[in-house]
Amino acid sequence: MSLTLENVSNTVDGVDYVRDANLTFEAGSFNVLLGRTLAGKTSMMRLMAGLDKPTKGRLLYKGEDVTGKNVQSRNISMIYQQFINYPTLTVYENIASPLRLAKMPASEIDRRVKETASMLQIEPLLKRYPLELSGGQQQRTAMARALVKDATLVLFDEPLVNLDYKLREELRAELRDLFQERQCIAVYATTEANEALALGGTTTLLHEGSVIQSGPVMDVYRAPVNTLAAQLFSEPPMNMIRGRVTDTEVTFDEYSHHALTQELAALSPGDYWFGIRPSHIALVPANDDDLEMSMEVALSEISGSETFMHVENSHFEMVTQLMGVHQYRTGAPVKVYLPINKLFVFDNDERLVHTPSRISGGAV
Amino acid sequence: MRQTRSKNIGIIIYILLLLTPVYWLLNMSFKTNREILGGLTFWPKNFTLDNYVVIFTDPSWYNGYLNSMAYVSINVVITLLVALPAAYAFSRYKFAGDKHLFFWLLSNRMAPPAVFLLPFFQLYSSIGLFDTYIAVALAHCLFNVPLAVWILEGFMKGVPREYDEMAYIDGYSFPKFFIKVFLPMIRSGIGVTAFFAFMFSWVELLLARTLTSVDAQPIGAIMTRTIGASGIDWGLLAAAGVLTIIPGVLVIWFVRNHVAKGFALGRV
Amino acid sequence: MNKISDNRAWWLVLPVFLLVAFSALIPLMTVVNYSVQDIFGPGQAFFVGTEWFKSILADQRLQDSLIRQFVFSGFVLLIQIPLGIGVALMMPKSGIKGSLCLILIAIPLLIPWNVVGTIWQIFARGDIGLFGWGINQLGIDYNYTGDTLDAWLTVLLMDVWHWTPLVALLCYSGLRAIPEAFYQAAEIDRASKWAVFRYIQLPRLKSVLIIAVLLRFMDSFMIYIEPFVLTGGGPGSSTTFLSQTLTTMAIGQFDLGRAAAFSLIYFLIVLLISWLFFTAITQADKEK
């Protein structure tokens, strides 16, 4: 039981909302569509739901072509960004509506509604009307209605974006557990890289309607196919520095020269893009072959347990993610250290050629 | 915007000026014709309900109200039944010629009734509908249906399309969704549209008078015809006038919270 | 609200199309048919081409009536739009007082048009009308049945009394849609009352005002019953507007050919003007 998109494209009035997408989602999998606003996430989900018909390509479900099938006949459910519930029905009736339409016996409906409601902790609210509830409770009602009918495909269109920071965290954890043992296909759209990492399963990177990369979340995270994928899948974006490799050394932006260690020896001479994650840049050398660069503090942003420090010099600027709180005046000089074994290397056409080896070390 | 004192005074003055003519009509309706012609008095000296008694007992009078009520209600029902699906189509879909159709409806709302007097007269006589409630109800659709489509479309645009899609996903067929989910969500819009259809049909006289003679004569026609031999019976005329205002005030009370949005054709 | 293009929507629109076609298109066809014939009685008619149209455009009586109509509509807009905005600005924004004001102000709109005529017929008379008597007490000899100017002013005053509430309620609904944050921002920027009106309220009233001007111009352009009941079109033909001229011609003298041609010209003027306003409204909608 899998859902496959075969060369699916959707062009409306000359605008390519989805460009030649080839994806397969297995039963029981939790799939995250990660991309910036207007990257085509919602358009792709609408194609999967059958709300829109693709202008090209086919949609296969369990091998059967369902491209044209109307949405009523597909066993799917969808949760929107703006807490869409029937305002004229109570929470109980809202959750029960798909079952009533499926002509299920009343006792069965009652059992399943109560069970799903308690699963999402909204059982005490069953008699209330959705508009009387808080944002979080309204979204839980919408989720309960989506889950009560055991749809084979459940679509989430950035469902948590209008909720409080802390509530988002809790609902994300609940969602992960809810879908742990379900056999349906879940597809979750988001703009936040952290949400993709937290929800696990597979990640599909979307940019301007095209699929950049798709696969298990850690494979995509650890081996981004190109610089765009690397930047899409990290928050704040991965630092990219121009560099040239010669037989003996590597120079960054014609400015800082470093000996070529055995780690990078495999690279043939030429121009490259070097990527380093903000969390791997340290203020103190961890190993002797770290690349040292002297920079100036542009801004330090503290977020509870971490500090995002923007450092720059005349050639390039970088963001570092440090544990704990570091208070620096803007403009203060600072030395940063880039562990060589944490560098990603992309060739001139921005394709990945080298990923950091997984030996220990790195900034704790 | 805080409600300053000067605004309160201003609005009270305006409302007083606005209601003075109606007060004068009311004042007239409680006087006998003789007292009216006798001289100008601010309060009816000898207060009388005779005028109203006449209206409520004389069939040629009260039939006027019943006839008006009849064709107005038929018109409101027809207008809603026809306008609701059309407004839904305009608010949800782009289709061939939708712009032109919408403009054509608008132009009909603006069509001077006088232009249609003659053709209506002939059309309804030829199909044997002359002097019936249906004739007037259908004629009033000329301006009420376009207005209803416009107001309802404005209200419907306020409901995001995600609600339709969610219902389809849940398994609702279009008709079931439209009646059980969508219409309850725009209850206020339907109420306001019914009020406007009622109002514009109730106040119109030219078409109503031309298409009727005896059986379906509206109250307005009866009033304009009472310029009988013995001159105008002002008291009776005033009483009849007062009674035509009451239905409108009653109906507006029920839709008072949404009527402002309705006035702006749902555009706000 | 991005709409899906789907021609099946025509099924939903069909009932409206058929009904309005029946009550507008068919009658219009008969009018066009008559406008090119000279009809003596049932069965005797001669094709006369555009002769009626030429004679109407040349007819002095109709030209006066047309000019009178445009002047009347012009005055109506000049007075009622600003007055309507003023009243709307004075109305309390919300709560019981707000809806009470709304209902009281809407009363003139609920009165059948002939009763409006009757009310003013009584109200403006010198002997039994408070208004007429009051004006005379002030020493101005005012008699709307005799003097042309008095008749004209009374008809205009009646229309202002009758329809200004519509403009006021349209603007009121426009003002109510302005989020409170805008007024707070103006308060913080120490904006004067005029600045608040000019930069916050007026720009947001644009689309509603266009609708008001459209409705008021059109309705005043086809006014018939109220002046007819009040002055019968007199004294002389000083308050005889287009609709009355047409009605007497069509129903009164049974002059079918000329009446039909006149109807078409009248309707074409209306179509042209409403097309201008329609593009203005869709323009305003697009910008919002």
Next chain:
Amino acid sequence: MAEIQLKSLAHSYSDSPTGPDDYAIRQLDHVWHKGGAYALLGPSGCGKSTMLNIISGLIQPSEGEVLFDGKRVNELSPRDRNIAQVFQFPVIYDSMTVYENLAFPLKNNKVPADRIKTRVQEIAEVLEIEDKLHKKAKNLTADEKQKVSMGRGLVREDVSAILFDEPLTVIDPQLKWKLRRKLKQIHEQFDITMVYVTHDQLEASTFADKIAVMYGGQVVQFGTPTELFEAPNHTFVGYFIGSPGMNLVEVERCAGGVCFDSTVVPLEPWQADLLERMTSTNVKIGIRPEFIEVSAISSDDTYESEVLDVEDLGTYKIVTVRLANQEMKVRQNEEFEADLGSQIHLSFPKQWLMLYVDEFLIQEQQR
């Protein structure tokens, strides 16, 4: 620039409040010093927007006083309090150009034209919108509109404070940190008192020097981001700040410290001493996932725990463990490996182990 002080302030939307639940803001005293950058942080419904509207003058507090530089301003309307406010949705005068928007408050204050010109130019450069000065304000992007709305406050030299009501709500996620950076630079450059309302701890701690965490209408802690993280003085602050929040475990008093089930947790002498003097049974210990240390070998001050789940979040891992019958979360770096069900040994560094009685932190200097 004004020092804003709230003296025994409380506010209820109902005119006859009975219990504490009727109060949107419960009795509190609070001071925002001149030129400071402050944040009001809390979940929706905690009273932070009500507090902001009380400062701006849009709401009159039902009890207590609002003082600007020691002067009572309760009766003053926003226009007389010299404050500026940036709203959740961009509030700009659509029919004007950007220049006219920025000049509007100065024109209303009858500031001479040439002074307006230089001032607007200067502020436009600071906000990096000088190239858009003569564009119609309605065609700007959402973040540019917020800059204009803030600019209307900055142009006024007499502005006493700028209030932000969740200003980044409508901004695209990837543009948010640019606008945050701009707000921070502006604060360093203009030294105006700024109060920023948000439910997002990242926005609060990047913008503010000191954060007031609000919960149920009360300011439960007012401190720097570091204090909130390292010494949350209320269990809610421990839970709300940091992701995932602080591990909180209900404990009872027992010999040598406190214990849950059979596990005994030794306390610092001053903690045990203060605990004895208190009678309440609502006692909890709290430790942040970031501060729990994992060691390979067990020793006398480590605790045996079973690994339930290892969440790989790229730059770090969150390990869920069961200690006796309590589930706890531990944060480890990305190289951490452990099989589900295996045993790992945890130790709680003394300086990071917090003791809470009746939800409030027991502090050392509380002699």
